[in-house]
Amino acid sequence: MSSVNTDGGSRGSGRIPLNAATAVDKACPHNVNISCASCRLNELCLPIALSKAEIHQLDEIVQRNRPYKKGDHLYRQSDEFKSVYAVRSGSFKSYVLGTSGQSRVTGFFLPGEIMGMDGIASKDYANSTVALEHASICEIPFFQLEKLSHQLPNLQHHFFAIMGNEIAKDQQIHTLLSSYTAEERTASFLLGLSSRSSRVSLSPTRFLLPMTRSDIGEYLGLTVETVSRIFTALQRKGLIKVRNREVDLLEIDTLRAIVTTN
Amino acid sequence: MSSVNTDGGSRGSGRIPLNAATAVDKACPHNVNISCASCRLNELCLPIALSKAEIHQLDEIVQRNRPYKKGDHLYRQSDEFKSVYAVRSGSFKSYVLGTSGQSRVTGFFLPGEIMGMDGIASKDYANSTVALEHASICEIPFFQLEKLSHQLPNLQHHFFAIMGNEIAKDQQIHTLLSSYTAEERTASFLLGLSSRSSRVSLSPTRFLLPMTRSDIGEYLGLTVETVSRIFTALQRKGLIKVRNREVDLLEIDTLRAIVTTN
DNA sequence: TTTGGAGCTTAATCTGGATCAACAATCAAT
DNA sequence: ATTGATTGTTGATCCAGATTAAGCTCCAAA
Structure with a gap:
């Protein structure tokens, strides 16, 4: 399906296709x-x-x-x-x-x-x-x-800003982990990926998860099982569609409401 | 007991005693x-x-x-x-x-x-x-x-370091909140205060908590009740002594072991 | 010196998410 | 195609910590 080369480890070759399929x-x-x-x-x-x-x-x-x-x-x-x-x-x-x-x-x-x-x-x-x-x-x-x-000076200023942004982001996660439920965490996580996806000019509502459920759980302070169950539950509510690593945010505003109403 | 002035709000006065009692x-x-x-x-x-x-x-x-x-x-x-x-x-x-x-x-x-x-x-x-x-x-x-x-350049370098330190510290808290138990969080919190206390040349084992139990709970993602119970439990185990805002770390190595063994 | 309120503790009960267990789907490597 | 490993799902049970409730301590202000 993808035309990514699979030359098995010759990392230095540089013969990477310019336009892969995904x-x-x-x-x-x-x-x-x-x-x-x-x-x-x-x-x-x-x-x-x-x-x-x-x-x-x-x-x-x-x-x-x-x-x-x-x-x-x-x-x-x-x-x-x-x-x-x-x-x-x-x-x-x-x-x-x-x-x-x-x-x-x-x-x-x-x-x-x-x-x-x-x-x-x-x-x-x-x-x-x-x-x-x-x-x-x-x-x-x-x-x-x-x-x-x-x-x-522009670069100095901008790098201060990048670090400041990281600090602010980390503190949001602090709040997330200290007071959000499993569903709120998961919804917030998906919304975060959504905006980062649109930042790189991809769809804010449809993207691939590059990480496993287990990675998500370890990041959000939940178990794999809980992440899986929440995905299923959000899907049953019609808010998202998940098929393996592919996610569709069907009701992005309702997801936002879940996060906000905590 | 303390000679801190209590002139009730004239914050601009500057008439603050040089050597207060605490x-x-x-x-x-x-x-x-x-x-x-x-x-x-x-x-x-x-x-x-x-x-x-x-x-x-x-x-x-x-x-x-x-x-x-x-x-x-x-x-x-x-x-x-x-x-x-x-x-x-x-x-x-x-x-x-x-x-x-x-x-x-x-x-x-x-x-x-x-x-x-x-x-x-x-x-x-x-x-x-x-x-x-x-x-x-x-x-x-x-x-x-x-x-x-x-x-x-020294100041630039140092301020980058201060921000980098904040980032590293925030990520430790991420780990703490995502995988530590209430007891581990509390022990880690006390040890953190301990090293910050010794940083300002005060005792690493005996210090005053400037914050309420409720503040601690909100910070650690626990309820006041849990914080209170954990304090009591650590005290019963002989690891700490708490009397209101005053804390004594009696068995600092055992506290460290609680945090490390998670 | 009383009083009211904030802060703290303790106990009883409840519950969200962990744990345990079994199985299904996917994928890479033969 | 077959195998084994990794990843994901679902269900049953359990428990750490939340919630609820009550009383206690401390201290500032009247």
């Missing part, structure tokens, strides 16, 4: 020969609010590596912090391992979003981050980003 | 005639890692306002974002209001800690922030902090 692939080709200036995500990624000349300077420090296969790690918990990463295509999850080996998902990352900011303070990454599907990234070595931010 | 007051006088250079918190607040000359420049933009009384708001949810604030003495909580008026606590702030970073991205504060006791702050107008950061 919506996600079309939106975000895994092409490595791209610049921030020409990247279709530049309006929502780091280059936002930078001038042409500034984007060119940013381009100089951005490294566009080989793509990642599903299950490949970008970095692991307590690796030395070196870079932040922007998702160019595909998706990632970050997670930590508990003492008895259980994983807890701390975030999901879609195209245009920045990963690795949890390492800035401690000089070690606090999470592991792994590709949920075939994916590609832009690596931005942090000490170079700092140096450049010092030359470009 | 431990907290001794540690953090509400004195407004102070500079970053002479502040006893400068090793853990914004000036960290700055040179004498740089601290002097920072001093120029820091505003040391009148002290706050218990219940006074620093800013409210959706006020226009203008400044970040460092706690000089006392303590604060941040919270958001749900649609039906219930409050949810999103954070507590002790001396040397920075408040208001949730507003950086959106230009509006996402939380309300209120004094839990008589307290004083340093206000740092954000656009001036940005301008100065642009001149002082």
Whole structure:
């Protein structure tokens, strides 16, 4: 069905089709020969609010590596912090391992979003981050980003904003986890994916879940079984349609009402 | 018992005794005639890692306002974002209001800690922030902090670190709320206060809770009753001693074990 | 010094979501 | 096509923590 190549691990080959068949692939080709200036995500990624000349300077420090296969790690918990990463295509999850080996998902990352900011303070990454599907990234070595931010006030300002946004978002999740029911959490999660989907010019009502039910549960503080049951319940109420990883938000306003009325 | 003045609201008077009687007051006088250079918190607040000359420049933009009384708001949810604030003495909580008026606590702030970073991205504060006791702050107008950061690479670097630290901390809370039991959450909370207490050169095993049981519950996603019960249970096990707002951590390693073994 | 209200504790009961268990669907690898 | 592993669903039971209810402690204000 998809024309994504399956050459089984030759990550460095670069022979990735420019126009794969799925919506996600079309939106975000895994092409490595791209610049921030020409990247279709530049309006929502780091280059936002930078001038042409500034984007060119940013381009100089951005490294566009080989793509990642599903299950490949970008970095692991307590690796030395070196870079932040922007998702160019595909998706990632970050997670930590508990003492008895259980994983807890701390975030999901879609195209245009920045990963690795949890390492800035401690000089070690606090999470592991792994590709949920075939994916590609832009690596931005942090000490170079700092140096450049010092030359470009716009970039400094924007990176403060990106971090501030992450802080605000994390605090919303704090509220979600401390006081929402399973149904409210799940509805909120779907609505979040919806708006992130439309951010990258895809449908806000119909998208693919790149993560498993178990990932969702670990992220929302619920068990797989509960996530599954809530999906079924929301479907029975006619608010969504789920078929495997494919989700349709049929009654987006009712979903919003579930979240708001808590 | 305390010599804190009770002149009933003349917040602008500035006639605050230099050495109040409580431990907290001794540690953090509400004195407004102070500079970053002479502040006893400068090793853990914004000036960290700055040179004498740089601290002097920072001093120029820091505003040391009148002290706050218990219940006074620093800013409210959706006020226009203008400044970040460092706690000089006392303590604060941040919270958001749900649609039906219930409050949810999103954070507590002790001396040397920075408040208001949730507003950086959106230009509006996402939380309300209120004094839990008589307290004083340093206000740092954000656009001036940005301008100065642009001149002082050390300050830029350090502020990135402060924000990165906030992000890492918020993600720990995500994990806490999504997978810890009531006892684990409470133990973790007490240990957190313990290390923050020792950060400001107070005892790591004996301190006063500036917040109510209800605040703790709203922060940890538990009810007041549960918090109260857990305190009692930990006390019966001989791990802590609680008497009103006063806490003694008697078996700090066992508390750590409770948190780790989850 | 009384009084009222906020804050805290304890006990009895209830319930949302976890746990346990079984099975179905999907997919990758032969 | 067959196999095994991973992922997802559904049902039955259980329990941690919520809810409800009552009384207690503390302290500020009259």
